[in-house]
Amino acid sequence: MKIGLEVHVALPTKTKLFCSDLAYENQEEPNSNVCPVCLGLPGAKPVLNQKALEISTSIAKALNCEINEKTWFVRKVYFYPDLPKGYQITQLDGAVGIKGYVNLNGKRIGIRRVQIEEDPARIIREKDYSLIDFNRSGVPLNEIVTEPDITSLDELKGFIEELRSILYYQGVNINQELKTDLNISLAEKRVEIKNVTGVRNLIAAAEYEIRRQSSLIQEGKEINAETRSYKEDTDETVSSREKETEEEYGFTFEPDLTFYDTTKLSIQKAVIASSVAKELAYKNEYSEKTIRELILFNKKNLSLLIGLSKDEFKKGVSLIEKLASFGIDDYSEEEFKKMIKQDISSLEKDGFLQLLGRTSKYEEKADEEEIEAGIKEMLSLDKSLLDRGINDGKAMGFMIGKVKEKYHVSGKEAADFIKKVIKSMLNN
Amino acid sequence: MTGKFLSLKDDEYKGFISRLKQANEKLNAFNFIDEKEKNGKIISVKDNICVKGMPATASSKILQGYTPGFNATVIERLENAGFSVIGKTNMDEFGFGSFGLNSENLAKNPFNEEYVTGGSSSGSAVATALIKEHVSIAESTGGSISAPASFCGVAGLTPTYGVISRYGLIDYASSLDKIGFMGKSADNIREVMENTIGSDPNDTTSLSTAISNKKPNKLYVIDNLMAGINEGIKDRFEDLLVKLSAKGYKIEHVKMDYLEYSVPAYYILSMSEASTNLAKYQGFKYGFKVKDFSLNYNEFFMSARKQFGKEAKRRVILGTFIRSKSIKQKYYEKALAIRHAIIGRMDKILKDGFIIMPTMPIFTPKISEVKDISPVEAYSMDMLTVPPNLCGFPHLSFPYFYEKGMPLGAQVITDHFNDYSLLDFLSEWENDFQYKFKEEVS
Numbered sequence: 002m003k004i005g006l007e008v009h010v011a012l013p014t015k016t017k018l019f020c021s022d023l024a025y026e027n028q029e030e031p032n033s034n035v036c037p038v039c040l041g042l043p044g045a046k047p048v049l050n051q052k053a054l055e056i057s058t059s060i061a062k063a064l065n066c067e068i069n070e071k072t073w074f075v076r077k078v079y080f081y082p083d084l085p086k087g088y089q090i091t092q093l094d095g096a097v098g099i100k101g102y103v104n105l106n107g108k109r110i111g112i113r114r115v116q117i118e119e120d121p122a123r124i125i126r127e128k129d130y131s132l133i134d135f136n137r138s139g140v141p142l143n144e145i146v147t148e149p150d151i152t153s154l155d156e157l158k159g160f161i162e163e164l165r166s167i168l169y170y171q172g173v174n175i176n177q178e179l180k181t182d183l184n185i186s187l188a189e190k191r192v193e194i195k196n197v198t199g200v201r202n203l204i205a206a207a208e209y210e211i212r213r214q215s216s217l218i219q220e221g222k223e224i225n226a227e228t229r230s231y232k233e234d235t236d237e238t239v240s241s242r243e244k245e246t247e248e249e250y251g252f253t254f255e256p257d258l259t260f261y262d263t264t265k266l267s268i269q270k271a272v273i274a275s276s277v278a279k280e281l282a283y284k285n286e287y288s289e290k291t292i293r294e295l296i297l298f299n300k301k302n303l304s305l306l307i308g309l310s311k312d313e314f315k316k317g318v319s320l321i322e323k324l325a326s327f328g329i330d331d332y333s334e335e336e337f338k339k340m341i342k343q344d345i346s347s348l349e350k351d352g353f354l355q356l357l358g359r360t361s362k363y364e365e366k367a368d369e370e371e372i373e374a375g376i377k378e379m380l381s382l383d384k385s386l387l388d389r390g391i392n393d394g395k396a397m398g399f400m401i402g403k404v405k406e407k408y409h410v411s412g413k414e415a416a417d418f419i420k421k422v423i424k425s426m427l428n429n
Numbered sequence: 430m431t432g433k434f435l436s437l438k439d440d441e442y443k444g445f446i447s448r449l450k451q452a453n454e455k456l457n458a459f460n461f462i463d464e465k466e467k468n469g470k471i472i473s474v475k476d477n478i479c480v481k482g483m484p485a486t487a488s489s490k491i492l493q494g495y496t497p498g499f500n501a502t503v504i505e506r507l508e509n510a511g512f513s514v515i516g517k518t519n520m521d522e523f524g525f526g527s528f529g530l531n532s533e534n535l536a537k538n539p540f541n542e543e544y545v546t547g548g549s550s551s552g553s554a555v556a557t558a559l560i561k562e563h564v565s566i567a568e569s570t571g572g573s574i575s576a577p578a579s580f581c582g583v584a585g586l587t588p589t590y591g592v593i594s595r596y597g598l599i600d601y602a603s604s605l606d607k608i609g610f611m612g613k614s615a616d617n618i619r620e621v622m623e624n625t626i627g628s629d630p631n632d633t634t635s636l637s638t639a640i641s642n643k644k645p646n647k648l649y650v651i652d653n654l655m656a657g658i659n660e661g662i663k664d665r666f667e668d669l670l671v672k673l674s675a676k677g678y679k680i681e682h683v684k685m686d687y688l689e690y691s692v693p694a695y696y697i698l699s700m701s702e703a704s705t706n707l708a709k710y711q712g713f714k715y716g717f718k719v720k721d722f723s724l725n726y727n728e729f730f731m732s733a734r735k736q737f738g739k740e741a742k743r744r745v746i747l748g749t750f751i752r753s754k755s756i757k758q759k760y761y762e763k764a765l766a767i768r769h770a771i772i773g774r775m776d777k778i779l780k781d782g783f784i785i786m787p788t789m790p791i792f793t794p795k796i797s798e799v800k801d802i803s804p805v806e807a808y809s810m811d812m813l814t815v816p817p818n819l820c821g822f823p824h825l826s827f828p829y830f831y832e833k834g835m836p837l838g839a840q841v842i843t844d845h846f847n848d849y850s851l852l853d854f855l856s857e858w859e860n861d862f863q864y865k866f867k868e869e870v871s
Binding site: 043044047080086249251252 | 487495499602603630634701702707709722753
């Protein structure tokens with residue numbers, strides 16, 4: 002069995018991908034959150050949202066991709082009423098990240114490509130006519146294309162869980178935003194299930210399709226290469242009866258944009274955060290999947306996660322208080338405390354982690370804490386480094402270099418921080 | 430130096446507009462003349478550049494009735510600097526043409542109405558010749574400023590690609606489109622240009638690089654480029670070189686590889702981009718609207734896109750073909766390589782000299798002579814204007830001779846960002862050269 006995915010998630014930016022309209026869909030009037038750029042008016046030109054580039058690059062790094070130092074965009078040309086310019090601005094060879102992977106219990110699921118693209122407008126189908134709402138036109142999307150390396154339903158579930166935790170730390174909640182094209186082949190012929198919305202439906206569609214293809218094989222029948230769609234009400238996939246010709250999009254370089262340098266983006270904190278998240282998700286596998294257990298059994302990680310300093314930890318500041326002190330976005334401190342105290346285990350870990358992921362305080366702390374832990378580990382492994390002591394500039398330089406390499410940090414600020422940590426440990 | 434522009438007092442305005450409208454009836458310089466009174470220095474604008482509240486059709490039926498609600502950056506900057514837009518000038522549909530023939534209402538050459546104006550900025554050239562002390566904001570993709578400037582006896586400056594923001598320009602080929610200027614005084618063009626340059630947050634490809642005016646004393650003539658040129662033009666051009674060498678310029682003859690591929694490379698790249706830029710015209714959001722909602726999507730789009738003229742359809746079809754997966758490498762990627770090769774070669778010699786050449790390889794043709802020529806014949810007329818356009822080098826077409834009453838233009842090219850040297854050259858030329866025009870409206 003081979004399963005490959007093309008996953009689309011909305012990037013959590015304030016504004017659209019190529020203009021300054023708000024990126025999130027609100028409950029406002031249709032076509033009220035629009036401008037010449039996202040309406041594709043003649044003369045308007047796209048200007049790339051740097052934040053979208055940062056988050057997408059960050060996701061690509063977290064998925065262990067090779068990052069294209071110079072990333073660029075293409076026009077994908079086709080006619081559809083939801084596409085105001087007659088082409089979608091997307092990426093192909095110049096994608097932000099390529100050749101990545103996700104580790105799944107020691108097995109690598111390949112990531113072919115991580116790319117940025119714009120969302121088309123929304124079509125609202127009425128009985129005998131359709132309406133178009135351009136409020137969604139130009140919302141930034143991230144597409145993650147996997148290799149067909151997933152070989153079982155369990156692996157698919159595992160992969161989605163892994164992806165979920167990685168994306169949380171970039172502020173993406175896949176429960177709300179996930180849209181997937183799913184390729185499944187049990188035999189030679191490839192079946193594509195297009196436009197499955199949400200995690201639940203993705204799993205249900207895969208389950209159905211695996212059953213369908215295996216029974217065809219058992220009956221000695223042939224599996225057709227085809228495009229199918231998923232029906233939410235019956236959990237079935239049905240043939241879309243589309244012609245199986247290769248689509249011709251006439252991809253061409255987007256000349257209204259330029260080449261973008263990804264080497265200068267500030268994405269390190271998010272990457273480190275996402276590695277912590279991965280660790281949490283991994284631990285989560287055997288800890289009954291509740292945050293309560295994370296709090297009870299993985300204090301180190303959680304304190305990292307929420308930015309609880311060692312002093313606070315020693316002083317016995319409770320995690321719940323600390324969490325509440327953030328007064329995160331949608332909740333007042335009181336509400337948050339109440340919510341957690343009432344029944345922490347009933348909180349869906351998704352929503353909970355998401356709230357944590359949105360606090361920038363955490364990211365800063367995690368950065369330093371993790372590096373500090375790394376330095377300690379390194380020094381405990383190589384005692385001779387400590388012995389040579391602080392006055393040996395070479396040894397210090399070597400240590401700093403090692404730490405920098407391990408945590409992909411650079412610059413004088415990082416070096417100073419590492420030095421400070423090492424010195425403080427030598428003094429103890 | 431500041432220019433001298435036509436600006437009108439309230440009581441003069443009505444008279445001016447009626448004289449302009451009268452002249453426009455026979456010459457078709459304008460697609461639209463704004464009758465509202467203006468206080469500023471009068472300029473006109475090619476109809477593919479958006480001016481808030483004025484129609485913008487790019488001379489296409491598919492944009493009939495479209496009035497943009499925003500100004501192009503150049504217009505915004507010029508209005509802030511005290512300029513007023515009098516109207517929108519005629520052009521080949523979407524900029525597709527070298528003679529001005531691809532427009533419903535054909536613009537006429539102000540020297541003789543039987544002759545072509547050149548294109549695609551046909552109306553800008555005519556308006557510049559017609560209106561006293563005028564500058565028209567035009568646009569060039571492959572020669573759309575130089576060609577009509579040459580045939581209509583005005584100066585045309587095409588700046589370095591990226592120096593003038595394209596925001597608000599209705600795209601033909603985004604990587605080649607350059608907004609530029611036509612005028613009959615270097616000072617006027619300079620004043621307009623100085624008020625438009627500089628990077629624009631709304632156009633990613635715009636640049637903030639400073640513009641220099643390094644004056645070279647060498648003029649390079651590319652001998653192999655002169656091969657396909659009309660003999661009479663060659664003779665006049667030789668005379669021009671004699672005049673320029675008397676002014677102290679050193680003439681040097683060189684050969685340059687790959688130039689014979691520049692026209693095909695240009696058309697491959699420009700059609701490829703044009704076919705995507707024209708995909709937005711679908712007949713339901715602005716401009717021409719399809720009224721029959723019983724059609725399915727494909728029928729609906731097709732009935733809208735029938736509104737394109739013949740040349741627009743040709744370029745969309747060829748451009749789409751060029752982009753198709755199986756043949757992209759065969760044409761598109763080779764064209765890109767040619768573009769880079771020519772940039773490299775021109776760049777080398779432009780470091781210490783201008784390149785000079787006639788602007789067009791033929792004398793101004795009559796409309797009847799070129800109306801029915803094949804597309805390839807028409808494209809080959811761009812052999813001299815395409816190289817600097819393909820490579821984004823700034824270039825100037827200036828009038829230097831009147832052959833049986835019709836003007837002739839020559840073209841000088843300089844290095845990227847040395848645009849002002851071309852205006853210095855024009856000033857120097859204007860010291861001894863007298864522009865001639867049949868009539869001027871003021």
